[in-house]
Amino acid sequence: MTEKQSIYEVHDPRFRYLTVGSAALDELHSGCRWAEGPVWFADLNCLIWSDIPNERMMRYSQDGDVSVFRTASQFTNGNTRDRQGRLVSCQHGGRRVVRTEIDGSITVLADRYQGKRLNSPNDVVVKADGSVWFTDPTYGILSNYEGYKAEPEQATRNVYRLDPATGDLTVVCDDFGQPNGLAFSPDESRLYIADSASSHDTKASRHIRVFDVVDGKALGNGRVFCSLDNGLPDGFRVDVDGNIWTSAGDGVHCFAPDGTLLGKILVPQTVANVTFGGPRRNRLFITATKSLYAIYTATTGAGFC
Ligand code: MG
Secondary structure (H helix, E strand, C coil), rough: CCEEECCCEECCCCHHCCCCCCCCCEEEECCCCEEEEEEEEECCCCEEEECCCCEEEEEEEECCCCEEEEEEECCCCEEEEECCCCEEEEEECHHHHHHHHCCEEEEEEEECCCCCEEECCCCCEEECCCCEEEEECCCHHCCCCCCCCCCCCCEEEEEEEEECCCCCCCEEEEEECCCEEECCCCCCCEEEEECCCHCCCCCCCCEEEEEEECCCCEEEEEEEEEEECCCCCCEEEEEEECCCCECCCCCEHHHHHCCCCCEEEEEECCEEEEEECCCCCCEEEEECCEEEEEEEEEECCCCCC
């Protein structure tokens, strides 16, 4: 039995201990075309996110100011930070994963696999050992709206692991319809990966799979972690207790580590991605179609971005 409570849907009593009942959903900015890729910079007290079709990146400061962070962003989608604090981004336009150095220059981390161009890297996460894991669906080459229309050169839509020390790029999974968001469990023993293939095939997957991380480098024992009952999973994040906070059609869905749906935060627009931020890492930033939203929670994001 689902209990409705203002902007929350409580499906399990545990959800009340993860949320603040009196907290409001704040719309911090609007005017994007497709907001994605939020990443928190605690040292700068700001959030950076992507506005993919407008080919720009935006910045929200904790004091409320919103400004353009980067123009001509090459249709940047997902963002994260590496262990040195550098911005790591997926670019549809360049069909590559790049790192912004502290002097502002751009280093290409990966743009080809076995001599062929990547599809359009979508989302990225950096493991504690510095390895860069990213997904490579075809969304950015399907049309000229979020990139440049092109035929894929890769036979499959892969999930990759990049070793930054050697530059070796390896496929860790190749059987996704459209791999999308990804995140490690707090202890990095598991990797969660969304499959958003239902975006173009209603019969296809709209679930998050979970894998065991084997020797820190490979994936095994893949199984379906959860399926969404509204919309599809794009980007998501994990809190300190291992709960998954994922984008969905009607808002943000929160799943326990055992896959139980704990509850939802209802958002007026389709959600693409989320991240925890704020000085105490207890504020969930939500990129949802045209707008950036935020809501304070009773939990804390795992990691630092
Ligand atoms: Mg995505």
